[in-house]
Amino acid sequence: MKRIFLIQIFLLIALLSMTGCKTGSEEQQSAGEPAKIKIAASFEAVKAITEAVGGEHVEVYSIIPDGTEPHNFEPTAKDLMNLQNADLFVYNGFGLESSWLDKALSSTNEEKKLTVVEASKGADPLLLDEKSDDGKAVTDPHIWLSINGAELEAENIKNALNNADPAHKDDYEKNFQAFKNSLDGLKKEYTAKFADSQRKDFVTGHAAFGYLAKDFGLKQNSVSDALLSGEPSAKKLKELTDYCKENNVTTIFVEDMVSPKVSETLAREVGAKAVEIYTLESLPEGMDYISALKYDLEKIYESLN
Ligand SMILES: [Zn+2]
Known part of the structure; x- marks a missing residue:
């Protein structure tokens, strides 16, 4: 009898200490809610747009650390750790991540299917005066820094989230619409001002x-x-x-x-x-x-x- 009591005490202590170590997503899981979708974004702008669309259902990390200049970035093994744990990877494209993208993706665990989202897919590229070493035209990567570009990136991200997590499709559509409405509001206001x-x-x-x-x-x-x-x-x-x-x-x-x-x-x-x-x-x-x-x-x- 005494022994069973001791085991119960032991189990109780173990349980209490485990609760203390829980992360946010684990707590959610135990409350019957699905865990948040883990998303690795290549850098801060893509992270911000992904958070605007994903809202409470996503947990987004930036591979390029905040405050680091993203052009010609070379990730360390530590920077790529978030990619190993992610369900989704969102990158800008138009050459911004070309110095490290292929290497990073080939380093991920092949057994775990990582959904890769190119946020700028379908956008009209702006070509630069510069030419690449092989004489090809070079695309301006800064598509996120525009009204039309951010709307297109948000829509691509929304579509990817709808596929990855159809249970929250209504929320993603609603968040996307709110983000788009804010951008459209800015466009209207500043089109008139700049005119x-x-x-x-x-x-x-x-x-x-x-x-x-x-x-x-x-x-x-x-x-x-x-x-x-x-x-x-x-x-x-x-x-x-x-x-x-x-x-x-x-x-x-x-x-x-x-x-x-x-x-x-x-x-x-x-x-x-x-x-x-x-x-x-x-x-x-x-x-x-x-x-x-x-x-x-x-x-x-x-x-x-
Ligand atoms: Zn730049």
């Missing part, structure tokens, strides 16, 4: 705003190219300085993950303000995708008047 703007061009440090400019019929000029392939040449800087002076450019935008020094020097040289803008390659503290995009649009709008 009344005196200027239609702006100058950035990193040429990440090509798709956003296209959404609104604007033009971007930049210190560094879209792929961040090296420092700008003296000739390029001279041209940009002349352009800013001739066109009375009053704002030079700077991005946090790109060296702001050249942009700040340019701003001083031409008597313009240096103003921070976000490429969404990392999300600013306390902002979600929509609020960060709205911030960008407002800053661009202010610079045009």
Whole structure:
């Protein structure tokens, strides 16, 4: 009798200590709810869009750590760990992850079927002036940084979630619609504002705003190219300085993950303000995708008047 009592005590202690170690998804499981879908996103922008669509049903990790510049990224084994545990992998495409994508996918456990989602699939590519080593046209990868691009990526992600988790299809459709409505609201508001703007061009440090400019019929000029392939040449800087002076450019935008020094020097040289803008390659503290995009649009709008 005493022995059974001791076993019961032991079991109770074991049970209590196990409860203390439970993760969020395990707790949900024991409450009769299915576990959240584990999603590895390649970087922060794709993570933000996936979270907007997936809502409470998903747990999203970014492979490229927050605050790390995503162009020419090389993942460590630790960075790829989230990929091993994921049900779904969402990447941007258009070449953004090409330096590591194939290697990363071939490293995943073949027995576990990982659903791979190319968020930019079906989008119209914007071709850059740069050519690849074999002479091919290079696509601007920054499709996430635009109204039309984000809507298309959200729709691709929604379709993938509907397939992976049909039980929550209604929620994914609802979340997608809310995200799309917010984007459409921004598009309407800023189409009207930009139509009344005196200027239609702006100058950035990193040429990440090509798709956003296209959404609104604007033009971007930049210190560094879209792929961040090296420092700008003296000739390029001279041209940009002349352009800013001739066109009375009053704002030079700077991005946090790109060296702001050249942009700040340019701003001083031409008597313009240096103003921070976000490429969404990392999300600013306390902002979600929509609020960060709205911030960008407002800053661009202010610079045009
Ligand atoms: Zn970029």
